[in-house]
Amino acid sequence: MEYTIKQAAERVKLPASTLRYYDKNGLMPLLKKTSYGTRQYSETDIHWLELVRCLKDSGMPLDEIKAFMMLCLEGSATSEQRREMLELHRANIERQMRVLTRSLGVINYKLDHYNEIGIFHIDKD
Amino acid sequence: MEYTIKQAAERVKLPASTLRYYDKNGLMPLLKKTSYGTRQYSETDIHWLELVRCLKDSGMPLDEIKAFMMLCLEGSATSEQRREMLELHRANIERQMRVLTRSLGVINYKLDHYNEIGIFHIDKD
DNA sequence: TTACAAGTTAAAGTTAGGTTTAAGTCAAGC
DNA sequence: GCTTGACTTAAACCTAACTTTAACTTGTAA
Numbered sequence: 001m002e003y004t005i006k007q008a009a010e011r012v013k014l015p016a017s018t019l020r021y022y023d024k025n026g027l028m029p030l031l032k033k034t035s036y037g038t039r040q041y042s043e044t045d046i047h048w049l050e051l052v053r054c055l056k057d058s059g060m061p062l063d064e065i066k067a068f069m070m071l072c073l074e075g076s077a078t079s080e081q082r083r084e085m086l087e088l089h090r091a092n093i094e095r096q097m098r099v100l101t102r103s104l105g106v107i108n109y110k111l112d113h114y115n116e117i118g119i120f121h122i123d124k125d
Numbered sequence: 126m127e128y129t130i131k132q133a134a135e136r137v138k139l140p141a142s143t144l145r146y147y148d149k150n151g152l153m154p155l156l157k158k159t160s161y162g163t164r165q166y167s168e169t170d171i172h173w174l175e176l177v178r179c180l181k182d183s184g185m186p187l188d189e190i191k192a193f194m195m196l197c198l199e200g201s202a203t204s205e206q207r208r209e210m211l212e213l214h215r216a217n218i219e220r221q222m223r224v225l226t227r228s229l230g231v232i233n234y235k236l237d238h239y240n241e242i243g244i245f246h247i248d249k250d
Numbered sequence: 251t252t253a254c255a256a257g258t259t260a261a262a263g264t265t266a267g268g269t270t271t272a273a274g275t276c277a278a279g280c
Numbered sequence: 281g282c283t284t285g286a287c288t289t290a291a292a293c294c295t296a297a298c299t300t301t302a303a304c305t306t307g308t309a310a
Contacts, residue, residue, distance in 0.1 A: 004286080004287080005286090005287075006286075006287090015268090015269080016287095017268075017269055017270080018267085018268065018269085020288090020289090021267075021268060021269085024289095025267095033288095036275075036276060036277090036287090036288090037275080037276090037287080037288055037289090038276090038286080038287050038288075039287085039288090051231070054227075054228045054231045054232075055228070056267095057224050057228055058224065058225055058228035058229070058232075061266075061267095062266080062267070063266090079239065082239070083236065083239050086232055086235055086236055086239070087236065089232060090229065090232050090233070090236065093225050093228060093229050093232065094229070096225055097222060097225050097226075097229075099182050099183065100183055100218050100221055100222050100225070101222075102179075103179045103180070103182055103183035103218060104183070104215065104218050104219070104222075106176070106179045107179075107183075107211055107214060107215045107218065108215065110211055111208065111211055111212065111215065114204065114207070114208050114211070129256080129257080130256090130257075131256075131257090140298090140299085141257095142298075142299055142300080143297085143298065143299085145258090145259095146297075146298060146299085149259095150297095158258095161257090161258090161305075161306060161307090162257080162258055162259090162305080162306090163256085163257050163258075163306090164257085164258090181297095186296075186297095187296075187297070188296090
């Protein structure tokens with residue numbers, strides 16, 4: 001089954017303009033077009049887009065996602081390199097989670113002690 | 126104890142240019158300057174900056190942080206409004222953590238099954 | 251008193267990740 | 281055969297959050 005850009009956009013919950021932007025920036029090197037130029041998203045393309053969303057939503061820059069894609073294209077010779085990228089990214093996600101957990105602790109503390117707090121209490125509560 | 130911008134920058138681990146930027150954009154309405162114009166960071170300013178970092182690092186836009194600051198200046202009349210802001214922000218942090226957890230699961234799954242994966246395996250592993 | 255370090259400003263430049271616009275192509279329904 | 285709707289492109293525009301630059305002032309040390 002193949003999808004138009006609009007259908008693909010609905011499936012991965014990104015605007016069509018974003019899908020065009022990703023394609024233009026080399027994130028979809030395998031994407032096919034019909035003879036008169038419209039993009040045709042295959043199931044594989046959709047799955048790749050879902051991975052792109054997952055990586056992007058967890059803070060990987062598009063540049064890096066593209067680099068990962070390029071390594072995929074080069075086949076199994078690059079699998080060790082790709083594993084390393086994912087491991088670095090995992091560490092990065094874990095770091096982000098620690099930052100969020102720490103901030104959440106501060107917010108929760110503030111909320112627990114939030115009776116008549118003003119600017120002059122910033123350093124005391 | 127008062128700090129120069131450089132000392133404050135070191136304490137809160139932000140570049141001095143960022144501290145100037147924050148001041149210029151109204152995030153530091155209580156910051157004092159010496160008679161010849163250099164910024165003087167008090168302990169209270171430092172604590173406020175630490176809260177700014179905490180909010181910013183957990184994804185609150187500077188606009189909103191500034192709005193929060195302004196409410197603080199208005200005193201206890203706005204405490205309910207500030208509590209609401211913090212509660213919305215807490216919910217936002219929790220949402221971010223769910224996104225990260227979900228992505229982490231995908232990455233971990235990929236890493237666990239990472240033997241000879243290429244582009245053509247994107248949809249199968 | 252001269253030079254240096256540290257501060258100041260306004261304004262311009264940067265980066266990431268898009269979105270919007272303008273002008274055009276194509277196939278189908280009426 | 282004409283309009284409509286979905287697609288295309290290149291290029292311009294946008295926003296957040298800074299950073300850099302250029303020109304300037306000020307206090308301190310030699």
